[in-house]
Amino acid sequence: xxxxxxLEGNTLIVNLFGDIDHHNTEIIKRYIYxxxxxxxxxxxxxxxxxxxxxxxxxxxxxxxxxxxxxxMGTVSLVGIRGNMERIYTLSGLxxxxxxxDTIKNAVxxxxx
Amino acid sequence: MNKMEIRFDAxxxxxxxxxxxxxxxxxxxxxxxxxxxxxxxxxSEAVTNSIIHGYDDSGTVRIYCEIENDAxxxxxxxxxxxxxxxxxxxxxxxxxxxxxxxxxMGFTIMEAFMxxxxxxxxxxxxxxxxxxxxxx
Ligand SMILES: Nc1ncnc2c1ncn2[C@@H]1O[C@H](COP(=O)(O)OP(=O)(O)OP(=O)(O)O)[C@@H](O)[C@H]1O
Ligand SMILES: [Mg+2]
Numbered sequence: 140x141x142x143x144x145x146l147e148g149n150t151l152i153v154n155l156f157g158d159i160d161h162h163n164t165e166i167i168k169r170y171i172y173x174x175x176x177x178x179x180x181x182x183x184x185x186x187x188x189x190x191x192x193x194x195x196x197x198x199x200x201x202x203x204x205x206x207x208x209x210x211m212g213t214v215s216l217v218g219i220r221g222n223m224e225r226i227y228t229l230s231g232l233x234x235x236x237x238x239x240d241t242i243k244n245a246v247x248x249x250x251x
Numbered sequence: 252m253n254k255m256e257i258r259f260d261a262x263x264x265x266x267x268x269x270x271x272x273x274x275x276x277x278x279x280x281x282x283x284x285x286x287x288x289x290x291x292x293x294x295s296e297a298v299t300n301s302i303i304h305g306y307d308d309s310g311t312v313r314i315y316c317e318i319e320n321d322a323x324x325x326x327x328x329x330x331x332x333x334x335x336x337x338x339x340x341x342x343x344x345x346x347x348x349x350x351x352x353x354x355x356m357g358f359t360i361m362e363a364f365m366x367x368x369x370x371x372x373x374x375x376x377x378x379x380x381x382x383x384x385x386x387x
Contacts, residue, residue: 160263191292193296201354225364
């Protein structure tokens with residue numbers, strides 16, 4: 140698992156690479172927590188470099204959504220596809236968290 | 252018939268190993284990418300459940316696979332806490348660990364990605380998940 144992040148205004152963009160399973164969600168959670176600040180209102184989670192994700196990833200994304208909602212902020216996803224998309228649909232996550240094809244589109248939609 | 256059996260510590264580092272071991276075993280059948288991805292997903296769910304829910308501290312997970320013609324059977328077994336109400340546990344969104352950011356989707360995912368999923372469990376004895384899939 141590799142993680143990178145950058146700031147775009149008050150949005151934290153987190154790029155994930157590799158597999159997202161229960162082992163790695165603990166690492167991702169801690170990473171996001173360590174890179175969080177009061178001024179950050181939105182998180183964009185970029186999954187285009189992710190090869191595998193199971194229900195642990197769904198739980199981790201939902202957890203960030205709950206935290207950001209308390210701050211009146213949002214969580215958006217980029218690059219969900221294949222089996223990741225199937226569990227995103229199956230779990231109902233798609234109803235509350237949007238998926239974009241590019242980071243640019245995700246960030247732009249936050250400016251509207 | 253071709254068989255494979257592994258046992259490993261119930262620790263989260265072994266989740267990726269479990270997925271790779273089962274998919275590696277299947278390789279000689281030249282499975283489709285879709286089948287391979289589906290099986291990895293289901294194995295990951297069952298193994299993660301054994302690690303998170305089966306044991307409070309240390310324990311062992313056993314995986315046993317059989318291939319007969321194009322039919323795959325995968326068993327994922329632990330010797331831990333067991334499931335008291337299997338019917339309830341299999342319901343979508345049901346989880347006993349919401350505080351740990353679980354979504355209660357594991358069983359639903361196993362059922363969606365495999366042809367058939369059987370659960371045998373006994374309190375304080377352990378849990379055995381048996382999954383079947385016809386390789387295309
Ligand atoms: N091997 C096991 N040993 C003991 N209890 C289990 C086991 N597997 C599942 N359970 C019980 O069944 C419930 C439902 O499992 P399921 O995998 O569907 O959801 P979850 O693991 O709680 O959440 P998620 O899989 O979405 O992260 C669990 O919360 C747990 O109480
Ligand atoms: Mg589970």
